[in-house]
Amino acid sequence: MAISERIHFFRTMRNMTLKYLGTVIGFPEKSADVRLAQYENGSRKPKADLTAALAEALDVSPQALDVPDIDSEIGLMHTLFALEDMYGLTIAETDGELCLKVNKDKSSDELVQMLTSWKEQADKLSNDEISKETYDRWRYYYPKYDTSKIWAKVPSQELSDALTEAFKDYLKDK
Structure with a gap:
């Protein structure tokens, strides 16, 4: 599905009008519906910053909007x-x-783990352990809510330097 169709899909799923979504992302009220319609009909493709603003307004990850074109x-x-x-x-x-x-022999361990995590969430939905809303939130924000893998963030160099400075006297004594 092209990004234009994804924008439309999520907008209608959230029961938003073109004008409302357009104004939420910062277009002037007079032209918000026309401007947004250009992105939904594919005559314009949003740049990364606008895609991020649309994703935030639609309560999804930017990656959920900008998927490969599989509209045919x-x-x-x-x-x-x-x-x-x-x-x-x-x-x-x-x-x-x-x-x-x-x-599994041709795929990376990470991909297999991701697909396994997806199957686990789909099984939970099928078994009524989670709601469709929870399942969709998991999918549309993937990997944000995926608990099957620790998505570690590397601390900044600034934080590392501050911790080193804070503990240098302590470490000398040891």
Whole structure:
């Protein structure tokens, strides 16, 4: 789905009008609906800063808006072919159903862990352990709410220097 369709999808999901979303992200009220319509109909593509503002207003991650263009079956097929080349995605039939499978031997451990985490969340939804709203929040902000992996942030050099300075006398005594 192109970014224009994703903007429309999330806007309608949030029950927002074009004018309302346009004004929330800072367009003048007189032209907010027209300006936003240009992004939704694909005549303009938002730059990174506008994509970030739209994502914040729509309460999703910017990555949830700017996904590969899979708005046609042909586009989707070529995306799937690329995933086959890059990650070992294969197609199979199981119990009369077509299934996409990830070859664990050809995929990174990180991708396998991410997909496993996705399956765990989907299973929780299926078993009524979480709501559709919780599941969608997990998906649309991925990896922010993923608890299956520690997404460590490296401290800044400034913080590291401050900690070193604060504890240097303590460390000398040891």
